[in-house]
Amino acid sequence: MTPFQSVAVIGAGAWGTALATVAARAGRNVTLWARNAEHAARIAATRDNPRLPRVPIAPEIVVTSDLALAARADMLLIATPAQHLRGAVNLLASHMAKPVPVVACAKGIEHGTHKFMTDVIAEAAPHALPAILSGPSFADDVARGLPTAVTLAAKDEALASNLVQSLGSATFRPYHTTDIRGVEIGGAAKNVLAIAVGIAVGRKLGASAQAALTTRGFAELTRLGRALGARGETLTGLSGLGDLILTCSSPQSRNFALGLALGRGEQPPAGKLAEGESTAPVLIELAASQNIEMPVSNAVASILSGRSTIDTAISALMTRPFKAEE
Numbered sequence: 001m002t003p004f005q006s007v008a009v010i011g012a013g014a015w016g017t018a019l020a021t022v023a024a025r026a027g028r029n030v031t032l033w034a035r036n037a038e039h040a041a042r043i044a045a046t047r048d049n050p051r052l053p054r055v056p057i058a059p060e061i062v063v064t065s066d067l068a069l070a071a072r073a074d075m076l077l078i079a080t081p082a083q084h085l086r087g088a089v090n091l092l093a094s095h096m097a098k099p100v101p102v103v104a105c106a107k108g109i110e111h112g113t114h115k116f117m118t119d120v121i122a123e124a125a126p127h128a129l130p131a132i133l134s135g136p137s138f139a140d141d142v143a144r145g146l147p148t149a150v151t152l153a154a155k156d157e158a159l160a161s162n163l164v165q166s167l168g169s170a171t172f173r174p175y176h177t178t179d180i181r182g183v184e185i186g187g188a189a190k191n192v193l194a195i196a197v198g199i200a201v202g203r204k205l206g207a208s209a210q211a212a213l214t215t216r217g218f219a220e221l222t223r224l225g226r227a228l229g230a231r232g233e234t235l236t237g238l239s240g241l242g243d244l245i246l247t248c249s250s251p252q253s254r255n256f257a258l259g260l261a262l263g264r265g266e267q268p269p270a271g272k273l274a275e276g277e278s279t280a281p282v283l284i285e286l287a288a289s290q291n292i293e294m295p296v297s298n299a300v301a302s303i304l305s306g307r308s309t310i311d312t313a314i315s316a317l318m319t320r321p322f323k324a325e326e
């Protein structure tokens with residue numbers, strides 16, 4: 001029997017709902033927590049979440065807005081947006097009676113502190129056992145049971161492996177690692193880079209430009225990862241290169257779709273969370289503090305803040321001094 005029989009998912013958005021479905025398929029007793037009591041009641045009654053429409057929510061998943069109930073689970077998955085993760089874990093911490101694994105499922109870096117998600121968990125809930133789950137996985141694909149593989153990292157290898165045993169199934173295949181930082185960097189940076197590639201595609205710059213930007217984006221993600229102690233195999237693995245490839249190649253990605261709209265000169269899709277928008281300014285601050293060059297991410301941050309037009313940013317990227325490829 002798995003050491004973690006019950007799972008609570010905190011945050012009933014698209015990803016939280018998909019993860020609740022994953023845990024139920026793996027045979028766990030699942031609670032899905034929504035912060036809004038009315039939303040929780042509606043999802044519980046209709047077994048449908050407007051944030052992930054047309055994906056039936058299994059009857060055995062308990063949907064609630066009672067945080068004390070959710071906090072009783074053997075493991076907790078936090079699926080809020082990255083900038084709300086601290087607030088959610090702060091609330092949870094007062095209900096956590098014993099040290100339980102708290103798995104960050106958000107992709108980003110906290111504004112102001114430059115902290116990655118597991119560091120935020122460790123600060124907000126000192127008794128938690130922080131972990132992170134990330135990789136190429138669209139909520140809709142995952143919830144529909146399409147084959148998906150991700151990375152799950154915790155400091156302790158046995159814990160990471162037990163978490164994998166608790167969530168894995170024939171359609172959802174997590175790989176474990178102890179390289180928490182590597183997993184966090186890949187998930188945060190790929191969203192910013194996907195906006196860049198979306199812009200290029202929206203501007204009709206061609207398939208060659210799409211491949212070049214994705215590859216040079218990966219080079220800067222790797223540079224930052226190495227500087228922060230990430231392992232090469234994590235950066236080239238599912239949560240790094242894997243998620244970058246997915247997000248930089250599909251309009252199903254909200255980050256890519258945001259870039260696409262910007263590149264076409266259209267209004268970005270309304271009400272869609274694109275984490276890269278929040279991550280871009282903090283990512284380039286973090287890179288600058290480490291003396292790491294991230295020209296593609298810088299271009300995205302400049303465009304989003306209005307400091308640069310798209311055409312100026314593209315021209316600046318293409319006229320940088322020639323250099324050796326690394």
Ligand SMILES: NC(=O)C1=CN([C@@H]2O[C@H](COP(=O)(O)OP(=O)(O)OC[C@H]3O[C@@H](n4cnc5c(N)ncnc54)[C@H](OP(=O)(O)O)[C@@H]3O)[C@@H](O)[C@H]2O)C=CC1
Nearest residue numbers: 011012013014015035080081082084088106107138139273
């Ligand atoms: N969607 C996807 O395919 C994937 C998403 N992710 C990551 O998961 C994270 C969440 O994304 P996603 O679920 O798609 O986003 P959504 O916009 O679909 O949902 C976000 C959810 O978070 C809830 N929320 C916001 N603030 C808080 C808070 N303070 N406490 C509790 N809940 C809160 C919202 O509640 P309310 O409804 O009340 O506003 C909403 O239900 C992001 O970091 C994203 O990068 C990772 C992999 C795949």
Ligand SMILES: O=C(CO)COP(=O)(O)O
Nearest residue numbers: 135136137138253254255
């Ligand atoms: O993280 C994701 C896929 O791995 C989801 O990507 P978007 O947030 O860009 O939709």
